[in-house]
Amino acid sequence: MVQMCLHFMAVADPKCSSLIRKSTNGKYFEFAHFSVREFLEDEKAISQTSGIEKYWIARSMTKFLLARQCLRFLQMENFDKMPDEPNKQVLQEWLVATETSNHVAEVSTRMLLKFLSSTGAYNTDWGAEMGLIVWNWAQECDFSLTRDLNLVGSCALMSDDNLVSQIVSAVCSDNIELLKYCVEDRRLKNQVRYSGPVNGLLHLAVKHNAFNVFKALVNAGFDPYTYNDKGDLPIHLCERQGSLRSFKVFKDLGISLISQDRDGYNNLHYWAQDRPLNYEFVNGIFDLDAEEAIKGLQTRTFRGDTPLTMVFKSAGESPRSEHRDLDLNRLCLQVLGFLQRYHREKGSETSLVTGTSVSCLRKAFSEFDSMIGTNPTPLHKPNAWISLSQVQLLTKLYPEALNSRLNGRLPLETYIRSTLDNRKDPEHNIIMSLFPDNLRDSDLSEKQSLWHFACYLPDNDRYSKARYMNTIDFGTMMEIMFQRGAMRVYEEQFKESGLKPLLSNHQAPLMSVIRDAILQTKYWDGMQDSDSISLLFQDVINRVNLDMIRLLVKYGANPHHRVNGQTPFEIAFRARVAIDLCSTEEGAEVLHNLLECCSIEEILKDSSETSNNSPLHTLATSEDATNI
16 A cells, blocks of 8 residues: 555655655654655665665556556455456456445546546646556446546547547537537647548538537637648538528638638639539628638639639530529629629729620729639630520620630630530531631631631541531531631632632532632632532532532633543533433533533543543433433
8 A cells, every 4th residue: 555655646746845764874854855756766765775675666667557556446455356267257247246346446436537637647648548547447347437528537538549539429419518528638639630531620510510619629729721631621611502601600710711722722713613603602702701702703723713714614514504504794793793892882983884895894893804814715715515695705705815826726616626526516606706806817827727627627526527517507607607708818828719628528518608719719710620629510510500510611610620530521421410401491501501611622532541432422321311
């Protein structure tokens, strides 16, 4: 018992400041002014006094001895008594012999734990270790005190895993009473981490809408600007749909609403990615803190995006309504309304221009330019399912983008390519909205022109290209290109006929465009004897396109130019074709005009050089050919 008392005196607070001992000559007693711990750990001092050598304590053995003395204290005389049958079952029965003895042990344990807590022993390594030994033994005995949160310092007795488990439980259930015991534990650092979907206590509290606990943690010193493993701050986990109660908690605690994550995103950037877009979220943030809302809308990610440019870029990225129906005009007017209200409250003389005149709105509020400014612009990358209203708004915001190229492509070219790559036909009204207002500026320094692009559509998606080029829609698109002057600019730039690229993929839907191009090209000379015109001539004769045959004859297209082993003349004087041509008086007249422009010498020359039959032979048929 003396040894136990000395050990407790040595290590427990408050410490003894002096010890009564015999003087060195052994004649009287004196006070030794040093701590009991220093005396008991001093092997030399202990050995000089006979009879107390057994009380010497080595620092390396202190923890073990204390734990052993603790168990002795609990069990007193029973400690040295061994069971008759030393097996596990007998031992368990011995530890919990009767309700009375179990009760006595629990009372003793409770008193010991309270003593350790009241003396501050839990704040030392040895105290924590001894407490854990006692606590674990109490748990094995199923003492009720292990479930008593009113036992001061009980969390300090838990294992690290149990402590984290209790803290997580307290946070998830928004239980401040449970949490307040846990946060006092000396092992608890600023951020407890565990293997969950979020890593910090503050993150966990936000995730579970436990804002009473969140406020308690922040007030206890937890840092609300600590990142989790994904680089997010606690505020980035707040729910952005419905009530903004969570953001008000942050605001009331003085925490910034627009803090950025490790990629530079703030909550307005996250909002810009939400679909469907919650237009009211911006209203709520503005009401909480107008200055932060305006600043947050101007903040850029490390990739240079603002919240508004992220919304713009997502317009039409899928056929779903949440992308096609994004009301960009409404969003811009909404933000400009915030700016108007903010400046009015500040006493600035500004007013929101009515209507949808974006240029006027931008002049009224300079902050708006910072919110939408980006390079490249969203207009440089129009998505396949972008709507007309979205395009019209973007062209008002970025009018200069229509004439500038990104990676060698105009916004219009990118739109057409994007739609065909997604097996979708370009919309004609969007083509007209995206058409450059100054083709000369956009094409001046480029090897590829808009006309060249349209005539040689990219081969990335052969299915879409082949399907689209044989439709009326392709012909309509080319008509728009032609009417807007794309071919004219091409000829001015390259000093050659725009018919060359146009005829590279000529299809039936293009005939009206080809006819107009023949009439308007400034570089017809030399085209009459070209392969492309000969192939066109052969095609329109086969199709009995009288209007195009007349035009080619009138403009001097060579009927004897051989391509693919045949000439337009030879095609026209095949029996089946001639019969079809002469089925009407108009057709017979066209064939007659074609014959008049032919050369007898060329016909004879072709027959002798190719060993082909003469026209009379090719016209011979068993069918009724009286009209020829």
